[in-house]
Amino acid sequence: MTRRVTVIAAAIDAGYLLLFAALGSLPMSLVNLASLAMYGTAWWLIGQRRNRAALLLIWAEVLLHAALGSLLLGWDSGFHYYLLLFIPAIVIANTRGYAVPLVGGLLVYYLGLRAVCDAVGALQPLGAGATRLVLWLHVCIVFGMFASISAFYRRSILVAEQRLVRQASSDGLTGLANRSHFQALAATEIARARRHGQPLALLIADIDHFKAVNDRHGHGTGDRVLVEVGQRLKAGLREIDALARWGGEEFVAMLPDCPPERTAQVAERLRATVATPAPGLPPVTLSIGTTQVDPAEDLDAALRRADAALYASKAAGRDRVSRG
Numbered sequence: 001m002t003r004r005v006t007v008i009a010a011a012i013d014a015g016y017l018l019l020f021a022a023l024g025s026l027p028m029s030l031v032n033l034a035s036l037a038m039y040g041t042a043w044w045l046i047g048q049r050r051n052r053a054a055l056l057l058i059w060a061e062v063l064l065h066a067a068l069g070s071l072l073l074g075w076d077s078g079f080h081y082y083l084l085l086f087i088p089a090i091v092i093a094n095t096r097g098y099a100v101p102l103v104g105g106l107l108v109y110y111l112g113l114r115a116v117c118d119a120v121g122a123l124q125p126l127g128a129g130a131t132r133l134v135l136w137l138h139v140c141i142v143f144g145m146f147a148s149i150s151a152f153y154r155r156s157i158l159v160a161e162q163r164l165v166r167q168a169s170s171d172g173l174t175g176l177a178n179r180s181h182f183q184a185l186a187a188t189e190i191a192r193a194r195r196h197g198q199p200l201a202l203l204i205a206d207i208d209h210f211k212a213v214n215d216r217h218g219h220g221t222g223d224r225v226l227v228e229v230g231q232r233l234k235a236g237l238r239e240i241d242a243l244a245r246w247g248g249e250e251f252v253a254m255l256p257d258c259p260p261e262r263t264a265q266v267a268e269r270l271r272a273t274v275a276t277p278a279p280g281l282p283p284v285t286l287s288i289g290t291t292q293v294d295p296a297e298d299l300d301a302a303l304r305r306a307d308a309a310l311y312a313s314k315a316a317g318r319d320r321v322s323r324g
């Protein structure tokens with residue numbers, strides 16, 4: 001982002017350099033030449049990962065350019081408008097509590113510049129028409145810059161918002177839905193199944209002897225196994241199925257429009273896919289409990305039945321599917 005700012009600012013300054021050369025203002029041409037050099041240096045500094053130094057240089061450029069432009073061509077040339085661009089940058093981006101003193105300092109600088117301009121007048125004035133042209137150009141550019149700054153911050157807020165929503169509804173390790181998000185999805189599916197009279201299946205899967213995986217191969221490998229199992233379960237289900245990490249080494253899935261015989265097939269397929277060893281990971285198996293959700297019951301009641309079926313799979317020797 002900062003690098004793009006240096007390029008855009010340098011392009012604007014190059015345009016002004018040509019304009020002031022055409023208007024015959026040598027001092028302002030030199031000011032723009034110096035600005036180009038500063039933006040070039042800032043661009044180079046960013047390439048060296050010295051972002052802080054680059055940012056300070058950009059600040060210095062804007063402060064100096066606004067001051068020199070106002071002093072040479074007069075306050076009415078509108079160079080001071082660029083100083084206002086600092087306000088959103090300071091207030092929104094400043095995270096260390098320096099916003100108030102920085103905006104205060106900027107205000108003092110702005111009013112001080114105005115006072116000096118009033119006292120000394122334009123040192124190298126252009127004609128009235130040329131000054132108005134410069135003013136209008138400044139106003140147009142500052143409008144454009146405010147619009148892009150606002151768009152940039154709006155985008156940043158949207159991205160942060162989406163990240164928060166994702167974090168609140170998904171499991172940090174596997175990326176699957178978390179328990180509370182699943183509960184919300186399940187409630188919707190149960191209501192839908194009730195309305196349309198469609199069969200709805202619930203499935204609970206638990207990795208067998210997962211404690212032994214952690215103990216033998218370490219927690220990191222255990223985590224990778226959880227991710228792999230999550231991915232395989234997801235790949236084995238349809239888009240419309242809801243899958244979540246229920247907690248620890250346990251996963252749940254809700255399968256809309258899924259009659260009992262199909263539920264058994266899907267569960268068996270999931271069991272088989274997890275039982276196929278993954279390269280570089282210890283082999284694991286899944287015990288699964290399934291049940292059909294009665295439209296008149298809630299998720300907890302169905303979960304209790306699926307859990308009892310899972311327990312039956314564990315008790316019968318694991319790596320199998322039981323129906324509850």
Ligand SMILES: Nc1nc2c(ncn2[C@@H]2O[C@H](COP(=O)(O)OP(=O)(O)OP(=O)(O)O)[C@@H](O)[C@H]2O)c(=O)[nH]1
Nearest residue numbers: 206207208209210211212214219220222223248249
């Ligand atoms: N690596 C890893 N381990 C986890 C995580 N969450 C839970 N566990 C482990 O999962 C293990 C679950 O162990 P148990 O409840 O005894 O179950 P199990 O060893 O799978 O035995 P059975 O379920 O009876 O087959 C515990 O050792 C937990 O520490 C996690 O996020 N990462």
